[in-house]
Amino acid sequence: MIPSTTTAKAQARRLRQDLGATGVPVGHARALELVAHLHGVRDWNTFVALASDAAAPDVPAAGPTAGPGVPVLRVRSAAVAVPFYVSYLGFTLDWEHRFEPGLPLYVQVSRSALVLHLSEHHGDGSGPTVVWVPVVDVHGLQAELRARTDVPLRPGIDLDAPGGPTMEVVDPDGNVLRFAQRVPS
Incomplete structure (x- = not known):
């Protein structure tokens, strides 16, 4: 298996x-x-x-359906952006691609089900942009990020945000990640 x-x-x-x-x-x-x-x-x-988690329960394994989208965020330097996503936000660097030495880098990072592409390519993304990310426990995520002392960010939580309590984190290139905890109606 x-x-x-x-x-x-x-x-x-x-x-x-x-x-x-x-x-x-x-x-x-x-x-x-x-x-x-x-x-x-x-x-x-x-x-x-x-992989055993390849077919999510709400997405049929076959047929004319689309999977979840993958946002492409424009970054000026992957050497700056990747450590921010990996060391601070707790993402995993999944892979890197460069057509040849000296050309822009394109990488994939992920955390749980969230997958992001970070691109140094000029034509990718008009950035900065906003990505809305549903989370189960925004307060737990906030505590995790605040415990990291190597990055001087202390994100707050907007309890009255339209998607539920929301914490915004801005990456080094100005891209905004809005981590929102859905509140049952």
């Missing part, structure tokens, strides 16, 4: 840490590919398609 992508990403992180500790550096994208191979799958993209 193919495990969930969350489990596989955790395996890739452990693999990177263990190999790094022995002096064998492995990038995250390569670690994901190795985990896919470990489970008998050709590559990471195929693994994601086959």
Whole structure:
């Protein structure tokens, strides 16, 4: 049985840490590919398609339906943006793509079911933009972010926001992530 992508990403992180500790550096994208191979799958993209969490209960596995959209956020420097998303917001760097050395970087980061693409490409996104993100516990997320002392942000929560209690976080490029906790009607 193919495990969930969350489990596989955790395996890739452990693999990177263990190999790094022995002096064998492995990038995250390569670690994901190795985990896919470990489970008998050709590559990471195929693994994601086959993963036990690939077909969400509200999205049929086949048919003319669309999956969730993936926002593309324009960033000036992935070297600045990626650490903000990974170290501060708790995302995982899933993969990076560059057509050749010296060209703009395009990356995917994710946290739980939220997937974002960050692009240095001039034509991607007119930025800055706003992404509305539903969360189960906005107060818990706020506490998690406030506990991180390496970034001097202390986001507040707007209890009267139209989508429910909402915390806004602005990335280094001005893109706004609105984490909103839905309130039962």
